Amino acid sequence: MTSVSTEAPPVRAPGLGRRLRLSLLLIPPLAWLGVAYLGSLAVLMVSAFWTTNSFTGAVVHTVTGDNLTRVLTDELFRAVTIRTVGVALLVTVLCAVLAVPLALYMAKVASARMRLALVVAVTTPLWASYLVKAYAWRVMLSPEGPLQWATGHSPGYGLIATTITLTYLWLPYMIIPVFAAFDRVPNSLVDASADLGASDFSTLRMVMAPLVFPGIAAGSIFTFSLSLGDYIAVTIVGGKSQLLGNVIYGQLVTANNQPLAAALSVIPLVAIIAYLLAMRRTGALENV
Structure with a gap:
């Protein structure tokens, strides 16, 4: 009589061809x-330590910290930085205030047809x-408009x-993740x-808000950084107003001072990294 083996076949490791x-x-x-991406970012950071020829305007590959020192100590750059961060935070708050009720209606109240129409209108x-x-x-916004x-x-x-204008431009980037958070x-839970x-307000505050907040934080990453x-x-x-973006553009194009523009670019880069680190604790990065 032929015996039947009951041993499981050996598990084969992924072949070389599959890994290749x-x-x-x-x-x-x-x-x-x-x-x-990372290479160009590294070049940008390195160029912040270069300087320019005062006569020709050409970039001189001489290492110096004068640009960063000027960025950190110049009162004009400091005022522009505070103004820029303030505008970015205000736009983020306004987008959240506008997005939450609309996203709630789209996810939990609107019919399927109305939801589709609103999604189309938002996107x-x-x-x-x-x-x-x-x-x-x-x-x-024109005085005669x-x-x-x-x-x-x-x-x-x-x-x-x-x-x-910025609130209008970036509002969809807040609505979409907040809508997805409400939909999940x-x-x-609402019925319970x-x-x-x-009450409806208590349900929104104690049940839905903690679950939706990561979606709001995810949307805020887009609105703040943009x-x-x-x-x-x-x-x-903006009229005569200046924010970091157009100051950097002016130094790069008008003043032809690439090293100083690169040094100024460090400010929004650091601000965005700090904001991402703050939002990481909210679970926002999992909702992006």
Whole structure:
């Protein structure tokens, strides 16, 4: 009689061919990340320690800390930095205030057809040109524009106009993650809270808010970082206002001082890293 073996077949390690195919698949994106992205960022950081020829304006590869010293001690740069961070935080708060009720309605109240219509309405502006939208707000906020005709008052061009324009531009980047966060909240939790006698506000505050907050924090990463680095909107609607983005652009293009522009670029880079580290504790990075 022939005996039947009951031993399990040995588990084979992934073959060399499979590992090779996986390596070939990963090499192009990792090379792009390491060379094109991180490499250019490293060159930017190194160029902050260079200087320029005072006569020709050419970049001189002489190591010096004068640019960083000037950035840290110059009162103008300090004021522009505080103004830029303040505008970025204000835009983030305004986007959150506008996004939360709309995202809540889309996720928990609206019918399927209305939800689809609202999702289309929120995402459609993302397909429009950035410049077209910015110039549209320039027309809207003009002292002789439609806002002046309709209300008899227009903020004109300045920080208020910049804040309004940036809030409009980046609002979809807040709505989408907040909507996704609300949509992930089980309806059973909301029903259980109501069955236990909690009011709608109490349910929103004690049940939904802790679950949705990581989504708000994820959206804030987009709105804060995009506002911090923007220089086009403030050029179009900011009037005489200056933010870090257009100061860096001016040093790079107008003043032809690449090392000083690179040194100024360190400020938003450090601010964004600090903001990401702060948001990491909220679980925001898992919702990005």
